[in-house]
Structures are given as structure tokens and as C-alpha cells.
Amino acid sequence: MDFSKPKLFAKVDGRSFEFDEMDGLHFLDLRVDAPQTRTNLQSNDYQDGSRQQGPILFGARTVAADFYFEANDLHDFELATQEIWRRLYSRNLIELRWSRMPGIKMAVIAKPFEQTRLNWGDMKFTVEFDMPSGYRQSLVKSDQLQFIYDEELSQIGMNLPNGEDLHYRFKQTRFKVYNPSDVVIDPYWQKHDLDIIIKGQGTPTMTNLTNNYGIVLNRALTANDTLIWHGVHPLLNGASCERATNHGHLQLEKGWNDISITGLSNIDVTFSFPFLYL
Known part of the structure; x- marks a missing residue:
């Protein structure tokens, strides 16, 4: 596997694909938020500070993917936008995996995102995903x-x-x-x-x-x-x-x-x- 250029892979409703296989779409980078701890701190009127009750839990966290898209014409731009939505949104969790950590996957949900148009046919955008379990696996x-x-x-x-x-x-x-x-x-x-x-x-x-x-x-x-x-x-x-x-x-x-x-x-x-x- 070539690690010189990062690749992002997804599995959506049983279909597996690489994002860069779509004409004009370029995956740039992936960022995973640090674990989100969930505490249950209890205070006592006669003691300093607080005490954690029960185990510290790990909450949901987010993953962000950066993309760049270059279109051939305006029709291509609109069709590509629709195809990107089709790939990202599902009623089921999406599995993400990237080439720099190929043995680990993440079950995520794509959040709404906005596109920044650079000119008539090019755009860049960042997609944030919720990772409900808080774990990669x-x-x-x-x-x-x-x-x-x-x-x-x-x-x-x-x-x-x-x-x-x-x-x-x-x-x-x-x-x-x-x-x-x-x-x-x-x-x-x-x-x-x-x-x-x-x-x-x-x-x-x-x-x-x-x-x-x-x-x-x-x-x-x-x-x-x-x-x-x-x-x-x-x-x-x-x-x-x-x-x-x-x-x-x-x-x-x-x-x-x-x-x-x-x-x-x-x-x-x-x-x-x-x-x-x-």
C-alpha cells in the first residue's frame, strides 16, 4: 500500500470504495479528536475538591476529513455534489479507514457541511463525522x-x-x-x-x-x-x-x-x- 499520499476508504451500506476514485475529488487529510471523558464528580460540604463516582466513561467524539474538488464544467460540479452526498449519507453507520492507520476502522455518521467555492468549478470542504461509540476498532x-x-x-x-x-x-x-x-x-x-x-x-x-x-x-x-x-x-x-x-x-x-x-x-x-x- 502506498503511504506517500493519504487515502480514505469507506464502506456504506455494504459498498466499499476509495474517495479518490471519484473523478476530480481529492482527499487531503483526516483528523480524529482526542477521547472525550465523561465524569461523575460529587462534592462534599466537609471535604476539599470532588470525588469521581464510578468509572470514568468515554463519550462520543468527532472525526474530520478535508477534501478538494475540481470540476470540468458547471454540470460536472452539480453532479459531483450530488454524488458526494450520496457517498457520505446513509441511514446506517459508515465505516471509515485511512491509509496511515489501515488496520483500524471507525463507525461514523456524516454531519452537514458547507462547501467553499474557489472559482466556478473548484471547491474545498471539510466533513465532520460523529463517532458515537467513542472507540476505533x-x-x-x-x-x-x-x-x-x-x-x-x-x-x-x-x-x-x-x-x-x-x-x-x-x-x-x-x-x-x-x-x-x-x-x-x-x-x-x-x-x-x-x-x-x-x-x-x-x-x-x-x-x-x-x-x-x-x-x-x-x-x-x-x-x-x-x-x-x-x-x-x-x-x-x-x-x-x-x-x-x-x-x-x-x-x-x-x-x-x-x-x-x-x-x-x-x-x-x-x-x-x-x-x-x-
Whole structure:
């Protein structure tokens, strides 16, 4: 990939494209606002200062993209304006990714913008996007990590350990799961995306020995069964099975997580989650 000139890629309603592929349109630069903290400060009449109640949260933030457009004639200018709107606005979140950070994407919403006409056919404009989640995330989920390496889309800033061949599918009773995110993966309080796919025979108990979070299924799996812990919701062969569980969930700390699984033979476990970045 050529990094000499920045490129901006988007995925809108299932269609992927590069903005510069549109005749006359030139992407110039991208700026991402710093994380926006949300505090809950409480004051006490008998103490100096304030105290933070609960965890500090991260709010929505903005992304800004600068463009330059040069038209062939006035008709071209009007048609291009309509095409730019068509590419930027959707009823769904848009995925943005740029060439200087190719392994990370952002789910955003385009805000209204104004064009500055430089002459009869040229204009420049800046589009601001809202990023509701406050996070950027990896281009693919953990169990598809090989596609990042295969396409040379990994990068500095993804916190991937040097020289480590990371795995997210396991067939042993004790293994380690690496979370390179800037935050703890928390499917309970933060509703983070985390799927744990479990196959095997027996009654599984899985524990993250790093933080003592654990999940238990109180019925036996057969060789034909698939148990998916979708965040905090357990699904056995696609149907809810919460009554047959401990109503627990797993949380992944930053860095290495030491996982133990008991009560299961012929183990086949996959951890699938996007890496989250500030």
C-alpha cells in the first residue's frame, strides 16, 4: 500500500470504495479528536475538591476529513455534489479507514457541511463525522486476525506484541487470550462485542483466572452441539439456554488473560471480538 499520499476508504451500506476514485475529488487529510471523558464528580460540604463516582466513561467524539474538488464544467460540479452526498449519507453507520492507520476502522455518521467555492468549478470542504461509540476498532475480529497479516494491514498502534503469533482458537484446557485493546473488553457494563464459541463433550466451566470471571453450563454438550456465549447471553444451538447457566460472563483484561476450562473433552473454543482503541 502506498503511504506517500493519504487515502480514505469507506464502506456504506455494504459498498466499499476509495474517495479518490471519484473523478476530480481529492482527499487531503483526516483528523480524529482526542477521547472525550465523561465524569461523575460529587462534592462534599466537609471535604476539599470532588470525588469521581464510578468509572470514568468515554463519550462520543468527532472525526474530520478535508477534501478538494475540481470540476470540468458547471454540470460536472452539480453532479459531483450530488454524488458526494450520496457517498457520505446513509441511514446506517459508515465505516471509515485511512491509509496511515489501515488496520483500524471507525463507525461514523456524516454531519452537514458547507462547501467553499474557489472559482466556478473548484471547491474545498471539510466533513465532520460523529463517532458515537467513542472507540476505533480493528478492521477484523480476533479470530480473523490472519487477514490483517495476510493483507499487511497491521500497524504500529494496534498493540500487537512483536514476534508473537497470536491465536484465538484453542483445543486445550488451559490457554492465554491476548487483548490488545486500549480498554478492558466488558460485555456486561459496556456492552462490548465478545463471542465465545464452545464445542466439545461434557459440562463446561470456563474461568478467566486473571480476574475470576467465569461461565458455567449446567447441562452436557454433545459432539453435535455448539454453545455461543454472545456477550452475556448464552445460546445453545441458536436457542437461549440462560436458565441452564450460572448467569455469568467473561471479561477480558488488557493484555494476557489466563483461561481455564474444565468438564469438557474434545475441546474447541474460539474467542471472537474486535480490538478497541481510543
